[in-house]
Amino acid sequence: xxxxxxxxxxxxxxxxxxxxxxxxxxxxxxxxxxxxxxxxxxxxxxxxxxxxxxxxxxxxxxxxxxxxxxxxxxxxxxxxxxxxxxxxxxxxxxxxxxxxxxxxxxxxxxxxxxxxxxxxxxxxxxxxxxxxxxxxxxxxxxxxxxxxxxxxxxxxxxxxxxxxxxxxxxxxxxxxxxxxxxxxxxxxxxxxxxxxxxxxxxxxxxxxxxxxxxxxxxxxxxxxxxxxxx
Numbered sequence: 001x002x003x004x005x006x007x008x009x010x011x012x013x014x015x016x017x018x019x020x021x022x023x024x025x026x027x028x029x030x031x032x033x034x035x036x037x038x039x040x041x042x043x044x045x046x047x048x049x050x051x052x053x054x055x056x057x058x059x060x061x062x063x064x065x066x067x068x069x070x071x072x073x074x075x076x077x078x079x080x081x082x083x084x085x086x087x088x089x090x091x092x093x094x095x096x097x098x099x100x101x102x103x104x105x106x107x108x109x110x111x112x113x114x115x116x117x118x119x120x121x122x123x124x125x126x127x128x129x130x131x132x133x134x135x136x137x138x139x140x141x142x143x144x145x146x147x148x149x150x151x152x153x154x155x156x157x158x159x160x161x162x163x164x165x166x167x168x169x170x171x172x173x174x175x176x177x178x179x180x181x182x183x184x185x186x187x188x189x190x191x192x193x194x195x196x197x198x199x200x201x202x203x204x205x206x207x208x209x210x211x212x213x214x215x216x217x218x219x220x221x222x223x224x225x226x227x228x229x230x
Contacts, residue, residue, distance in 0.1 A: 001033045001206070006040040006171050006181040009097045009131060011223040012076045012087060015121045017180035017193035019083035024199035036108075037117055038167035039101035040179045042223050046096050048132040054092040079193070079221070085121075091128025098164070099155065100124075100131045105163050106154050107146050115144040178224040192222035 003021070007014035025033060049057055059069040073089040080087045100120050107116035119140045123129040129136045134155065141148045154160050171181075176191075182199075183189045184206050190198070 001030055001203070002185055003033065003035045004038060004183040004186075005035065006038045006167070006176055007179050008040045008042045008223065009100045009117075009120045009124055010042055010046070010095070011040075011179055012080070012125060013193040013221045013223055014180040015085060015125060016076075016079050016083055016221070017182075018117070018121075019085060020193055020196045021182065021199050023083070023196040024203060027196075027200055028203055030203070035114070037104060037113060038170065039104070039164045040171050040176065040181070041097065041101075041168065042179070044098075046094065048096050048130065049094040050130060052094070054089055054094055057094040086126045088126050088128060092125060093128060093130045095124070095130050095132040097131065099134065099137060101164050101167075102155055102160050103137050103140065103146075103151060105160055106151055107144070110146055110150075112144050112146050116140065116146065119143055178222040180222065194221065 005018070005021075007018065021035075055066055055069045055073070058064070059066050062069075064072075070089075073087070077087045077089075103120065104113060104116050107113050120131055123136060123140060124131050131137065137155075138148050138151065140146075141151045174183075174189075178191050180193060181189060181191045184202065187206060188202065190202060
């Protein structure tokens, strides 16, 4: 089975949805499952801000009160705990994710895509690290055994940026407006962190579906292209 996933490191539901997918896969007897993650930028205009709190930046951007913002954080934390994920929004840093997506792309040729993604999510949401800082990204390279020179030689180069842009173009062509967005065997798509049971049911049914792309949306646990998470 081939599973393509569009996601952004800045999206908490992408982190949760990834874990839900893997939880579902553990309950199957499928062999040779290939999962490829593709870049998606919730807000390409995001400017890294290491001064203002994550909550303040988000509340100003969305027009929410700080109280509303913290209430949303608590809801996300609760969902995260169900997947053994630790969201520490008090430490999180608002950051552009373009370099992080490049790191993921570079890691693919080494078979380290999943470790890279896991490390980036943890750095961003749990450890309060600036994932737009190349020093932090180099630390992640060392952590996942990705040659640091490989990252230094390829980051911000035209070939890597072109691969990231190709992911973004595919998302536009498929009219993906929210992430996480999963496509199974080029047959059926599902968006949002809908729970491992939903993923498991879909995986079991996928071979019975017609060979056309169908979309199932969930606006309750996803982030859209305007950067809004619900």
